[in-house]
Structures are given as structure tokens and as C-alpha cells.
Amino acid sequence: MLTGTGLVAGYRRGVPVLDGVDIEIAPGEVVGLSGPSGCGKSTLARVLALLQRPWAGQVAVDGAPVTGFRHSAPREQRTAIGVVFQQPRPAVDPRFTLREIVAEPLRATGTADRVAELADLVGLTEELLGRRPHEVSDGQLQRACLARALALRPRYLICDEMTAMLDASTTASLVRVVEDRVAADRTGVLAISHDDGLLERWARRTVRLGSR
Numbered sequence: 001m002l003t004g005t006g007l008v009a010g011y012r013r014g015v016p017v018l019d020g021v022d023i024e025i026a027p028g029e030v031v032g033l034s035g036p037s038g039c040g041k042s043t044l045a046r047v048l049a050l051l052q053r054p055w056a057g058q059v060a061v062d063g064a065p066v067t068g069f070r071h072s073a074p075r076e077q078r079t080a081i082g083v084v085f086q087q088p089r090p091a092v093d094p095r096f097t098l099r100e101i102v103a104e105p106l107r108a109t110g111t112a113d114r115v116a117e118l119a120d121l122v123g124l125t126e127e128l129l130g131r132r133p134h135e136v137s138d139g140q141l142q143r144a145c146l147a148r149a150l151a152l153r154p155r156y157l158i159c160d161e162m163t164a165m166l167d168a169s170t171t172a173s174l175v176r177v178v179e180d181r182v183a184a185d186r187t188g189v190l191a192i193s194h195d196d197g198l199l200e201r202w203a204r205r206t207v208r209l210g211s212r
């Protein structure tokens, strides 16, 4: 279980964006997260992905409380949680090929086979893997970002508006990739979206963050 308990987080002193949020994502479960623009969905995503330290409250991964965030997050906990953001371009190094982007988390273990397997999973051809971000579409780049997020077989996956910039067919295809991971590996998913229709189809239950 990936849990957040009593989470308080924000950017300006004394103005919390999250003010006591509780959330839990079980293995094999897709939890939707919706709410008006600015209510803190991405902030919650970053806290649960261990990329931002909450001011108060606790994140726990499979029962183990998280003590460090960002670079001080323990590797075992950091790699248990994959994350995909809305905009793929700021999330990648523009000098890398798609192959290098997908292979980034694998550098320590270094398996070329795994890159081929991941590319196949998300529908990237060998030819696309050789291109750089400016030579591919947003949808193709987002496929690479999803493959990168799945590279280390995370137990939890946070999709922060992953498909908001994409057309209906690419959206359906990426949602299918994630659904397959849920079915095959019992990955727990937090699916953040403005699109209530998408969450209705995708999530077993949806948590709504209030407006401020």
C-alpha cells in the first residue's frame, strides 16, 4: 500500500496547498484523483512520488514510513514509485535519444533487452528509439516517458494528467499499457485527470480534492 496520512504541503509559508490530505493506493488498484485547477493534485503527486517533502504528515510505502525526499529518498522506496507527468518535453533531456531516455533508470543494471521489452510494451519502434525528442510527437515522447517510469517495475505508478495533451487514440493506448501492468504485476496506480469520463472508465474509485 502507498499511503499519505495527514499531508500538509505548500510553497509559501503559512499557505498550505494540501492541508491534511489522507490517501491510500493498494496494489492492483487504480485510484482516480480529480478536483479543480490549482487544488493541489500535482503537489500531492510530487509528495507521493517522494519528489517534494511535505511540511507535515507521513508517506509510507508498503508500511515503511518515508524519511527522506528528493535526493535523500532511499533508493528502494524511490524506485518503488514511478511517475509520468502531463508534459513530456520538460521531463526529458533533449540531447538524449528515446532509447537513452527509456534506458536512464536501467543504467545501474544495464539491460538492453529490457529497453526492447519496454519499447514493445508502449508501442515504440526501433526507428523511433533512435530519434531525439524534437524529432517525435508529444504522444511518442510520452510513450518513452511511460516506458522509463515502468523500467524498474515500480509497485506504484502516478500518472499526473499523463494523457491531457494527447489525442483519443494515444490516450486509449497508454491507458491500456497501464491497465496491463495493473493486471499483470498488480501495480497500484494514482490516475490524476480533469477528465471525469476517463476516470469513470479507468479508476475503481476517485478521490476529489477540494478547491481552496
Ligand SMILES: Nc1ncnc2c1ncn2[C@@H]1O[C@H](COP(=O)(O)OP(=O)(O)OP(=O)(O)O)[C@@H](O)[C@H]1O
Residues within 6 Å of the ligand: 011, 012, 017, 035, 036, 037, 038, 039, 040, 041, 042, 043, 044
Ligand atoms: N513551484 C511552485 N511554487 C509556488 N506555487 C506553486 C508551485 N507549484 C504549484 N504552486 C501553487 O500551488 C497550488 C496547487 O498547484 P498544483 O499544481 O498542485 O494544482 P493542480 O490541482 O495540479 O492544478 P492543475 O489542475 O491546474 O494542474 C496552485 O495555487 C499553484 O499556483
